Amino acid sequence: MTEIKTAEELNKKYLREGMWPTIFCNGCGNGVVLEYTFWALEELGWDMDKVVFVSGIGCSSRLPGYINADGLHTTHGRALAFATGIKAANPDLNVIVFTGDGDCAGIGGNHFIHAARRNIDMTVIMINNFIYGMTGGQLAPTTPFGSIATTAPYGNIEHPFDICNLAKALGANYVARWTVTHPYQPIKSLKRALQKKGFSLVEFLAPCPTAYGRRNKLGDIKKLWKWYEDHTILLEDYERIMSYGSEEEKEAMKDMFPIGVFQDIDKPGFFEEYQKLVARLMGKNNKKTAEAKVVIKK
Amino acid sequence: MRYKRDPKKIREVLGDKVQFVLGDMACVYGGILAGCSFFGGYPITPASEVAEGMARLLPRVGGTYIQMEDEIGSIAAVIGASWGGAKAMTATSGPGFSLMMENYGFAVMTETPCVIVNIQRTGPSTGQPTLGAQGDMMQARWGTHGDFEAIALAPSNVQECLDFTIEAFNLSEKYRNPVCVMADGEIGHLRERITIPDEKDLKIINRVEATIDKEKFIPFGVSQTRKSKVPDFPVFGTGYHTYVTGLTHNEKGFPATDKQKDHEKLVKRITSKISDDIDKIVKVEETHLDDADIAFVTYGASARPAETAMELARKKGVKVGMLRLKIVWPFPEKVIYKLGKKVDKIIVPEMNLGQIVHPVKEAVSGNCEVVSAPKIGGEMHLPHELLPYLGVK
Amino acid sequence: MIVVNEDWCKGCNLCIERCPVNALEESDTINRRGVRPPRLKEVNECNCCRLCELVCPDFAITVIPEEKKKDVKKPLLRSPVGGINR
Numbered sequence: 001m002t003e004i005k006t007a008e009e010l011n012k013k014y015l016r017e018g019m020w021p022t023i024f025c026n027g028c029g030n031g032v033v034l035e036y037t038f039w040a041l042e043e044l045g046w047d048m049d050k051v052v053f054v055s056g057i058g059c060s061s062r063l064p065g066y067i068n069a070d071g072l073h074t075t076h077g078r079a080l081a082f083a084t085g086i087k088a089a090n091p092d093l094n095v096i097v098f099t100g101d102g103d104c105a106g107i108g109g110n111h112f113i114h115a116a117r118r119n120i121d122m123t124v125i126m127i128n129n130f131i132y133g134m135t136g137g138q139l140a141p142t143t144p145f146g147s148i149a150t151t152a153p154y155g156n157i158e159h160p161f162d163i164c165n166l167a168k169a170l171g172a173n174y175v176a177r178w179t180v181t182h183p184y185q186p187i188k189s190l191k192r193a194l195q196k197k198g199f200s201l202v203e204f205l206a207p208c209p210t211a212y213g214r215r216n217k218l219g220d221i222k223k224l225w226k227w228y229e230d231h232t233i234l235l236e237d238y239e240r241i242m243s244y245g246s247e248e249e250k251e252a253m254k255d256m257f258p259i260g261v262f263q264d265i266d267k268p269g270f271f272e273e274y275q276k277l278v279a280r281l282m283g284k285n286n287k288k289t290a291e292a293k294v295v296i297k298k
Numbered sequence: 299m300r301y302k303r304d305p306k307k308i309r310e311v312l313g314d315k316v317q318f319v320l321g322d323m324a325c326v327y328g329g330i331l332a333g334c335s336f337f338g339g340y341p342i343t344p345a346s347e348v349a350e351g352m353a354r355l356l357p358r359v360g361g362t363y364i365q366m367e368d369e370i371g372s373i374a375a376v377i378g379a380s381w382g383g384a385k386a387m388t389a390t391s392g393p394g395f396s397l398m399m400e401n402y403g404f405a406v407m408t409e410t411p412c413v414i415v416n417i418q419r420t421g422p423s424t425g426q427p428t429l430g431a432q433g434d435m436m437q438a439r440w441g442t443h444g445d446f447e448a449i450a451l452a453p454s455n456v457q458e459c460l461d462f463t464i465e466a467f468n469l470s471e472k473y474r475n476p477v478c479v480m481a482d483g484e485i486g487h488l489r490e491r492i493t494i495p496d497e498k499d500l501k502i503i504n505r506v507e508a509t510i511d512k513e514k515f516i517p518f519g520v521s522q523t524r525k526s527k528v529p530d531f532p533v534f535g536t537g538y539h540t541y542v543t544g545l546t547h548n549e550k551g552f553p554a555t556d557k558q559k560d561h562e563k564l565v566k567r568i569t570s571k572i573s574d575d576i577d578k579i580v581k582v583e584e585t586h587l588d589d590a591d592i593a594f595v596t597y598g599a600s601a602r603p604a605e606t607a608m609e610l611a612r613k614k615g616v617k618v619g620m621l622r623l624k625i626v627w628p629f630p631e632k633v634i635y636k637l638g639k640k641v642d643k644i645i646v647p648e649m650n651l652g653q654i655v656h657p658v659k660e661a662v663s664g665n666c667e668v669v670s671a672p673k674i675g676g677e678m679h680l681p682h683e684l685l686p687y688l689g690v691k
Numbered sequence: 692m693i694v695v696n697e698d699w700c701k702g703c704n705l706c707i708e709r710c711p712v713n714a715l716e717e718s719d720t721i722n723r724r725g726v727r728p729p730r731l732k733e734v735n736e737c738n739c740c741r742l743c744e745l746v747c748p749d750f751a752i753t754v755i756p757e758e759k760k761k762d763v764k765k766p767l768l769r770s771p772v773g774g775i776n777r
Contacts, residue, residue: 006753006755008753020750021701024748027703027705031747031750034748035745035747035748035750049536052534052535065553069539070539070540071540072378072534072542074374074404075374078401081378082375083378085338085375085378085379085381085386086381086534088336088364088375089301089362089378089382090299090383091299110367114371181746183746225708278357278360282359282360
């Protein structure tokens with residue numbers, strides 16, 4: 001944390017004139033994620049002309065509208081495919097994707113899997129509020145078992161999705177999950193994710209008091225934020241208890257969400273490999289002939 | 299770093315000036331000649347050869363080829379690449395075209411230039427993958443939801459596949475709208491002789507990029523530097539900090555979803571930028587129309603048997619002419635209206651159950667008889683099948 | 692000391708909850724949204740840890756360290772549904 005910048009100075013540099021205040025409900029975690037992103041960008045000192053924000057549809061995907069940089073607000077679930085195209089056209093741009101749990105893991109699941117598999121050079125900030133917030137509170141792929149939603153009025157009978165483990169299995173370069181309740185680890189983690197080459201995923205567990213909290217008896221903002229603090233546990237502690245703990249400790253772990261850095265490796269990104277291919281084909285002045293195999297004889 | 303079009307390198311990679319190639323490959327050549335530097339593809343019969351050709355040739359000129367995970371991803375990546383500053387295209391067939399419709403609408407709303415090549419095959423659904431048809435013509439006009447104007451071209455031979463792809467890029471860059479090249483399986487999988495045009499014979503139009511002062515720039519209104527309803531294009535990375543969204547937006551790009559006036563202004567500008575220029579866009583080819591009593595109005599692959607039928611009928615003394623639509627959408631209403639007043643009967647042969655015959659009837663306004671000559675099942679019309687429509691035994 | 696942009700505050704009270712030394716409380720004024728923005732208590736132990744500034748979802752609170760007490764300009768009035776009142 002540098003001493004020079006206060007929130008007011010941050011506002012002037014990064015927020016888009018005329019779009020504030022936000023549409024988010026009070027107590028929403030989205031504004032806090034935006035704040036953390038700004039602090040991370042400020043510490044890195046990037047040129048905002050070369051940063052592009054892409055998003056899908058949903059509450060979390062409204063964030064690029066508030067940022068004073070190029071932004072692309074695309075169709076539901078397809079943000080990662082659009083981001084691949086932008087990066088392909090100009091690999092010098094830094095692409096950051098804001099997306100939600102339904103947008104990324106529901107309708108956009110296929111694009112997420114392949115962007116992570118290809119190790120496309122971008123940072124995906126996925127804001128997970130366990131619900132489809134913008135449309136009023138329908139069931140999402142990440143809603144915990146037994147929760148109430150408008151399309152699961154008697155309790156959810158499906159099991160939720162662990163996106164970080166999927167990204168880890170696909171070989172993404174950086175995978176981490178944090179909550180919005182504590183500021184310091186997420187900002188450091190975001191800095192690392194932004195600087196990393198290849199695909200980085202940072203998932204934020206953000207509270208949604210209006211859609212998720214209200215229906216599941218966690219409606220009070222104070223109570224909901226406390227619930228997030230109490231039900232998350234650092235990954236190292238979680239693994240230690242699962243390996244060596246007693247049976248009752250393991251039972252207590254069932255309700256907890258492990259947070260922390262899941263994976264941090266350095267595989268070459270897609271465009272790095274592609275540039276090598278292009279250099280190989282263009283440089284040697286290939287003796288490969290062009291397409292015509294049949295020569296027209298007059 | 300953005301792609302720079304190098305004419306010498308392109309010609310070196312494309313090879314001989316006169317070649318014998320597939321229709322699909324001619325689309326590839328046309329794209330590369332026009333300066334395409336991104337292709338997002340997905341395999342589908344009969345358009346897989348376009349993707350394969352692009353995978354072979356694009357890296358050699360410095361472009362990027364990515365095989366996406368599905369057609370939706372392909373068109374999304376194409377639109378993203380266009381905002382990144384590249385000329386981008388994709389190729390697909392019927393089922394993929396249906397999948398692309400949502401993002402096609404996004405490209406219309408955000409005024410993104412891109413080219414979609416649709417090598418049509420019989421439908422609906424999986425149909426006959428290896429046989430051609432012309433059943434997507436109405437979908438090219440009305441496929442996505444909402445109000446919009448479409449531009450679609452229909453090549454009839456392999457040389458036109460090349461020329462029309464270049465023309466498609468020019469139109470899409472000029473009007474900032476997605477453009478479809480509606481070939482079909484017959485032309486796509488046909489091999490014919492083509493000639494690669496010289497650089498001096500080529501006309502390439504590029505988008506007008508924004509260069510004015512960043513404080514004064516208005517991204518989604520009429521152009522501030524020339525007299526046009528098409529605004530200048532603020533490429534990502536040049537410092538304009540544009541917010542591009544598919545929601546209804548005002549001239550600065552900010553969402554205005556609760557304002558009737560903003561939506562009306564936006565959609566009317568987007569549609570009128572093309573409909574005001576119909577006379578400049580329309581392209582037709584007229585044959586033997588000076589003294590004709592009966593005329594064929596045709597496009598794409600059905601023009602070939604119609605031409606032969608016309609010659610056969612002329613030999614028997616029946617005065618037949620042909621009007622071939624090179625650009626099918628926007629529809630050339632004035633040209634068809636004039637034709638309807640001149641001849642007694644118009645026949646519209648199509649490889650579908652009658653799609654373009656409806657706008658023809660509308661344009662003719664009852665001045666002459668309009669008859670549809672449909673044929674489905676994947677086979678082109680045979681010339682002698684068209685002769686009974688002309689009254690020839 | 693802290694500066695609160697009163698029209699941006701949505702009254703979620705997270706800053707008040709988060710303060711480790713309980714230095715904040717709700718003020719008596721009601722802003723345009725009908726909520727009470729926070730203010731420092733009369734007797735407080737604020738040590739400029741800046742947790743309130745980091746956790747505010749609306750960028751409404753700024754911490755100014757004691758040495759740098761500069762002229763605080765009156766913030767622009769913004770209407771509750773967004774945009775600037777002209």
